[in-house]
Amino acid sequence: MSPESLPTGLAVRLASRTGALTTVTSGLAPTHLQANLIVLPSRYASDFRLLCARNPVPCPLLAESSAPGSFSTLTTHLLSSTGTPVAVASDIDLRRDAPAYRVYRDGKLVSATEPKDVIPEWTEDHVGFLIGCSYSFETALTRAGLPPRHITLSRNVAMYRTTVPLCAAGIFAGGTYVVSMRPYRPSEIETVRAVTRPFVQTHGEPIAWGWExxxxxxxxxxxxxxxxxVVLGEDGETVFTEQDEEFVPVFWGCGVTPQNAVMMAGLEGTVMGHAPGYMIVLDVREEDVFGAK
Amino acid sequence: MSPESLPTGLAVRLASRTGALTTVTSGLAPTHLQANLIVLPSRYASDFRLLCARNPVPCPLLAESSAPGSFSTLTTHLLSSTGTPVAVASDIDLRRDAPAYRVYRDGKLVSATEPKDVIPEWTEDHVGFLIGCSYSFETALTRAGLPPRHITLSRNVAMYRTTVPLCAAGIFAGGTYVVSMRPYRPSEIETVRAVTRPFVQTHGEPIAWGWExxxxxxxxxxxxxxxxxVVLGEDGETVFTEQDEEFVPVFWGCGVTPQNAVMMAGLEGTVMGHAPGYMIVLDVREEDVFGAK
Incomplete structure (x- = not known):
């Protein structure tokens, strides 16, 4: 389906819900926030909430099920640019509104195929969490004349496991940050930092940069x-390495971090999430959240 | 002055304000929250606020000047156990209410003596920030039968610089976590974690433990x-090392982190803080903030 036929978050969600949308959501419903989804048994919910509160840069919690079992009523944690709570979406079904899902049982991926919904898996005991995603600040970088290279070259962003420990939270102990990386010239870094800084609920400014x-x-x-x-050189052919004379890596907290922490925690029972790239698109628009203060 | 003669935060603040109190505040006004103070030129305030928001475990922001120059009217960031904002103190003067201060000019300590107030240094451009302190959870550990060793031995807690990067925030880039350490038996760690977990606005549960x-x-x-x-062995005589067969180190985020980040940032102008150990004691009591949900 073309981006033009899905101009809003609701249009993308309905197309996912009916099974019409089968592609990744990148580029759909421009300016609408997109979110990562994690669904956990309720006994892990308070620890996960604490994990997000203690690690807000890689794990920015936007909203969650209003009660265990709820897939269509959410409690929002998203604040507007003036500090008031903003509902993320009014007509939503966490079980069907991502174009594709993944299901894990006792920490193991259930099957290689990615189901179009998780209706059979969802129980009265499941709590869904929506986590911010870096698409918002990538649009801002592009508008500022600093498009991320993976977008220019139509590739997926590169993500790395780090040795930086997450602040432990109950069962979620021993996890580390996952970061996304986009190469920039050293002279561009302060602008890149300033452009992404306001996006506090979707990872914000970089956490580290340069080879150091x-x-x-x-x-x-x-x-x-x-x-x-893999990140390519500016020519789109060679691989980007430390030998590059013009560009250095710039690293942001990444929404894969909480998924990775959940996978590492060895949770019992059924855990679900969106399939990578197949996000849940929200009603909230960037300007509602990241507008001028 | 004896702890008995200073039973409340206000009593400690007034004794500091009049110059009567000249000791560290540890043990005074039991169950009242104590806070670290950092005072910055207003042009650094938004970056510092962002540093705290992005690193809430080592830098829990409790309150700040309601406007540049304000030393007696504060905006609170402290939430009660039910999630509503709680005023930290009603009669407060950030320039005089710590028993001793430190003053830095262009990043350098101004003098070896620690003034009893900063009235001559405070300008219409200064913004004060109050940061949570670990005294609250130490009381809870003691009540749970797990008193920190430095308390038992009447010493100061040991603090360490780490290599764990803080999430950068504007001018505050390149900083790392500072942690405090208390030794416990491996069998005690899950209880220690559970006891300190609720103290989310004063560092909360440990971020790492064990020799690993x-x-x-x-x-x-x-x-x-x-x-x-230096941490001593349980006997109070030998030094605690990795050769200890019974105890391992347990590490918490530490309120020295933001001070260290401020010192590293090379700020221009006059920066002030409380002298280490000479905290500002608040009206808020632990049960107001960390009560049952």
């Missing part, structure tokens, strides 16, 4: 991301 | 803290 930053994060080989695509 | 945790934080020699006193 990569080292501090414990990233040994920039050419080997754990998720997403 | 020390390594992950980049702490090479546990016998050499950067601040506070």
């Amino acid at each position: 930053g990569a080292k501090q994060l414990g990233i040994k080989d920039i050419s080997k991301p754990e998720w997403g695509d | 945790g020390a390594k992950q934080l980049g702490i090479k020699d546990i016998s050499k803290p950067e601040w506070g006193d």
